[in-house]
Amino acid sequence: MARGELGVAAVARRAGVSTATVSNVINRPEVVSAATRSKVLAAIKELDFVPNRAAATLRQGSNRLVGLVVPEILNPFYAAIASSVADAADRAGYAIALCVSHDDPARELRHFETLAEQRAAGALVVPLSADPSRLSQLRMVGARLVLVDRVSAEHEGCSVAIDDVEGGRIAVEHLLAGAPRSIALVNGPRSIPQCVNRRVGARTAMAAAGLDPDSLVEFEVTDMTVDEGRRVGIEIARAGGPRAVFCINDQLAVGVMRGLGEEGVSTPAEALVVGYGDLDLATEGALPLTTVGQPKRELGELALSRLLAELREGDSHHHTATMLQPYLVVRDSAPAAA
């Protein structure tokens, strides 16, 4: 109304029916006779009636709104999740509240509060820390939660993640197929779970090939950037180090390729490089980087569908922890073994 708004009452009057009937036409059209229905719809159109969802929310205790809480939206990985979640939410008639925690736990907490105040039906969250106690505020108002890209034994609810161990494994498995003298791992800080897990996978692949996991030549960088990668690439080249390099992300891989190249070690002729993440810079062909792809779209879609299922099923719902499988994207930097 806001502009002389009148609500269902006005529509009811106009259509010569009761407010309950108008409500039914909007929410359960199948329960209203075709004749009344079209009368009501006509009245709605004539009056430019816009249902007030706040009233419905107040009445029903929950809004058709789901929160999407991510650490960062500039990161293409999260952007991809947001994109698929937005699509799926759209189809289901839910609005999505974008919450960017920006690596700030306080901000994340404020977002939970806001979602609770809005009586969001639920939230998909990529939590900053796996500490589940922070999520209690949301549960308090009956919101359902799905953990995305993280798993937590303590989390009471569904979770959907991508198997980083497997990703590390297939990356190194692929490199080993080239029968290199030795293999390097360019890793990020151990404080990042992904780095830990991908490394575990890498070592698993070594062991599976009958090699000593400790023979993996490890480099650890603080910033997982192209520049750091380049530095490591130069170092590897000068030291005559491994000619097969698994980088924990694509930025590092790009840098390593450049660093190697600057020292006269060409890819893939003299060195193989595998990245991780399948960023646009790889996808769009900026660089022919062999990398580990992640089912980002499925991740988002599945997360939302788990949430909706929980909403639908209520207490009869039983939680699931899903692990999606990454896949190898073979390009020139590490071609398939002959």
Next chain:
Amino acid sequence: MARGELGVAAVARRAGVSTATVSNVINRPEVVSAATRSKVLAAIKELDFVPNRAAATLRQGSNRLVGLVVPEILNPFYAAIASSVADAADRAGYAIALCVSHDDPARELRHFETLAEQRAAGALVVPLSADPSRLSQLRMVGARLVLVDRVSAEHEGCSVAIDDVEGGRIAVEHLLAGAPRSIALVNGPRSIPQCVNRRVGARTAMAAAGLDPDSLVEFEVTDMTVDEGRRVGIEIARAGGPRAVFCINDQLAVGVMRGLGEEGVSTPAEALVVGYGDLDLATEGALPLTTVGQPKRELGELALSRLLAELREGDSHHHTATMLQPYLVVRDSAPAAA
């Protein structure tokens, strides 16, 4: 309240005050004496009271929620806008509803309806078409609108955009400083306003240098991708075409560099290339691409601040159309003239 919820009344009882006082503590703390305030805050904490914004919205006619309607969130340009808008909204205590129209006008329209039903206070929209009539639904419920990255003479409201003409101009101006024999423009479809505007700027720069704008050697591609750019790069190289190339976006520029390179034309020694957009693939150093940078963060922040100003000022607000200036980011693909 969803879990035996009781609302302000319960808090009021617990604190021994009236509901109005509780409301004041929440919304205008400065109007309540320190003593009562702390009593109320204590009660709120003890009861784990979570204000129900739906009720407030119902009462006030508008939610502290702004819609962000973008064509696509995977596009890093829009992701950057989303990021800055999210930050700014956060600071202002607004939630943001992410609406991805995905190049589908019907979906865009549904988003407007949803925002209207949620009684969003306003929306920042990057419209699919400049047709302003589609926005009426939102206005109908009193929502304020700010147009982002588009201008429309017919739009009743503020707008914030980036000056693409100027961007095209500085790009070609920079190339001209290298005193090339001639200049190529690799453009996208004329149906895209950005392509038209950047071209205008390019021609302006030609004219300003005393050259015939028609001497600009133009290539037009349908898909503005790396692959298409590569195709054009090869074509330019083989034809012995211009050795200074302005590409309408960074993907094309990357492709052109590659295509030229494949034909033995090296950058920047034998050819200069300038892109547009300053995508991550450039920023992160994947490729040392000289390009036109855009103040994306400012764009988002300013858009939201215009919206908030309009909300604050009400009818005394007067609309503004702001044009932000792009800037040249000089890297190796077209270094500064000696």
Next chain:
DNA sequence: CTGTTAGCGCGTTCAA
């Protein structure tokens, strides 16, 4: 500074 009261618009009874 604080209390009282009257709806905001809708979904849901319950009866007809």
Next chain:
DNA sequence: TTGAACGCGCTAACAG
């Protein structure tokens, strides 16, 4: 299948 009436939780207006 439809109608009448109630109240969800909150805030604006006014009274004290």
